[in-house]
Amino acid sequence: MKKTINIPLGSQHISLLEPVRFKFECENEKIIGVDADVGFVHRGVEKACTTSFKFDAIGYVVARVCGLCAITHSLTYTAAVEKLLGAQITSKAKYLRILLLELDRIHSHMLCLSHTCENAGFEAMFMRIMGDREHIMEIQELITGNRVQFDYISIGGVNRDLAPESVQKIKENLYIVKQKVQGYMDEFTNNWSLSLKFKGIGMLSLDDAYMYNAIGPLARASGLRIDVRNEIDYLPYHEVGYKMQTHTDGDINARNLVRLAELVNSIEMCENILNGLPEGDIFTKIKGKPQGEALMRFEAPRGELMYYIKGNGSAMLERVRIKTPTFSCIPAFSHIFLGGDYADAPAVLASFDPCMSCTAK
Amino acid sequence: MFTSFIKALANLFKKPQTIDYPVTPIAKDKEYRGLIEYGEESCIYCLKCEHACPPGAILFVPVENPSTNEKNKKGLAYNYNPYLCIYCGECVRACPKPEEALWQSNKKPDVAVKSDNVNSGWFELEKQHKEQL
């Protein structure tokens, strides 16, 4: 007689924003086996990039692979094409690109924190964080013209300039958000009922993180010091005040604290950029067709994103390959679920911050 | 418990965070990316906007009684679908006369119902466009 039962966390669930299916094999409420099924969102983007679209329109197609890290996809593709064409962009364009990347990271981390609290049962915190996130969405609408999906970067620079009147409003909103984030740090460490739900659950030790190849905030919360912003010199991150944040515990509480610390660091970087923005042009015209191979890496809010493109001298590219951060973390996910309760599974899944539309392009 | 009582009393007299939308309209910024608008008299029919659009929301299709513009040699008419557009602005950047013939306003698109035939009406235009190539 079988002692284990199979329970699905299916493709339509109230705590899931995206379709993904996990099949848990449980014995008396303890999970002993995991089977992950991603691939509900596969649309065929890589094949269409080589047959239907020319190389200067692909930047808009690739941004629609994921809505939360849209500008990172667009920037990585554009940087790889500029490397093939041998183009130089002005330093004002580089600083504006960093500004938007960090604004994107701030609003994505706030969404992940509020979603984790909602799955733990604390709906008041979800409403509070989403209400404060609206200040950041107003700034994004002021700079680029739309709240999500910016369409800001094209080959040779950026599309719009920053008017001097809006700089004052941006600084006020960033100051308001910084005050509130100090309040959240207080709440997440000292609240007794949240600590029962978050401390000691979903552990990942340092040796396991190294063996299963975890990246992003998941690895930094276990003590592993990897970050792409530390290793590249294409964008001037060390001049604007970047610091790596780590923690040693490895449970859900540690991941929340790492994300909050990264939020504060990103707000400081944005204020430094606004204070010291240089003068100059934002767009230089570039001619030519791409020929050869190129590889480019950047840091999305969830980890390391990599692009490989290959051109042969015509307007259509020959091969585009995308490696997304959530795809590398799937073995680590399957290892964390083992040994825990079934009732904790939605909260643990929301703390990984999975982005399934990036995974199955 | 005493601090929560004081906080609740202070919240009673603050302004609410909600904007009650259909009753009070929200003013949009001047630079908001909205609908694309077309001025027919200044168009020179170079067809650059049709090649530059990523999803293909602008189509020039031959009709029987075309407009009386002297640049319109093949008898084409302009068609635009706001339910396919991604509002990126590439067509405005590719146009040689960006303020007179094609520009981007800050108006919001309308909401449609079933009888407007948003999807099935566009398949006919795509077939006509492919035949003339």
Added chain:
Amino acid sequence: MFDLKKYRKKSPWILHYNAGSCNGCDIEILACLSPKYDLERFGVINTGNPKQSDIFLVTGPVTFRTRERLVELYTQMPEPKVVIAVGSCACTGCVFRDMYNVEVGIDRYIPVDVYVPGCASSPELIIDGVVKGLEILEQKTKEMEKPFKLFKEATTDDGIVNRRHSALKVGEDDAKD
């Protein structure tokens, strides 16, 4: 005293399904339920149960693996119901129109009542769409309550009464000639 027709339009409940989208429109639906653009003033709650909801919000172009789940969720919802397609991808397919794993828009599979454009559509347009959906829901409730006959008149053939074809299809007019 207990009039269900009047209370149905005062508190419609929502079911939300992501049929392969990029998550941009889903974040905006989540932002609609947040304090700045509050949908809960209209009495709306986000449930995950198809048997308890009136309005179906769908995002994303339909991929081949999600179309069976979409049709199953649609048939499990009780009448009267309204389907709203949120975002340009759900209306016509947007940039994904020629890709190999994608159907071109939702209305190839289920009948859609309201189309909301935009990439990604903003919360103000979603509120406009839901308000219009409520008017259509009220109209459908009134049509459902109209009385209709179930049986035709019995026909006679040489004095023998023939009752074989006396059942009418639902909604068909009784042809009296």
